[in-house]
Amino acid sequence: MKMPYFTFLGIFMQHKRIHFRILLVVTALLAGAFTGKVKAQQEMSYVGELGFTAGGAHYFGDINTSTGLQAVKPAVGIFYRKYFNDYVGARAHFRFMQLGYSDVYSSNEFQQRRNLSFNSDIFELALQGDFNFFRFEPGSDDYRFSPYLTLGLSAFHFNPYAYYNDEKYFLQPMHTEGQGTAAYPERKPYSLFSYAWLMGGGVKYSLSRRLNLGLEVLFRFTQTDYLDDVSTTYVGIDAFALRPDGSPTMAAILQDRSNVTGTPIGVAGRQRGNSRDKDQFATIELTLGILFTSYRCKF
Incomplete structure (x- = not known):
């Protein structure tokens, strides 16, 4: 018995609708899986951070031999940090x-009798490696805080100066310890550029996916003993030429300031500083970082 044409057509259309629905379901599942894979592949990651720092700096050396903290001075900075992982x-x-x-x-x-003093502006460029103790993911509820260790190397410029009768005098050109003179040929004028090994640590906290706040302490082991223009021994006032009128030059005055506190002690050969130890300085800074993100393949 032959099936009527319209009955056959109805059965065919019914099966076609079923096949079409199955196709839609399979397509939706594949699309969802593909979208999920794309999202996984394009996961957001942190690639860099532009930051600003502000705080205080302090010197340790021949004039500050007891690690006193009576002369904290300002320090500001700008940095760019590259992230390799968390x-x-x-x-x-x-x-x-x-x-x-x-x-x-x-x-x-x-x-107290020696009565020396100095000031200096420091311009420093440092390269530092930062190592978090905890996993750190800005914006995360679970990984938004970590202490860290930082190590590195810096190059810096310094130029010590002192005041006399409210006038500012740079000390390196005055050769206060006989540097560059015929009487002391072994004492060469010191460079105003040096480098330092860096070691420090801090803590950082993610305020949001875009901002980090931190506090860092960084210590510098410098390779110069002349941040303060003090290192070896007095050379005595006779090592300095007089002015045409017979009065002492500023170099002769600034190499020995002990006359302010009593009888001058700056005789040739007497200890003025300690050349065995290099000068050091440290900073404590608040840091604010602006994060840069990127979507990149993770799988």
């Missing part, structure tokens, strides 16, 4: 700082 990053950091100290802060009798 634990490790590297940064370039430029800072401007001021350093200074005076023997008047010391309780040591010799230093």
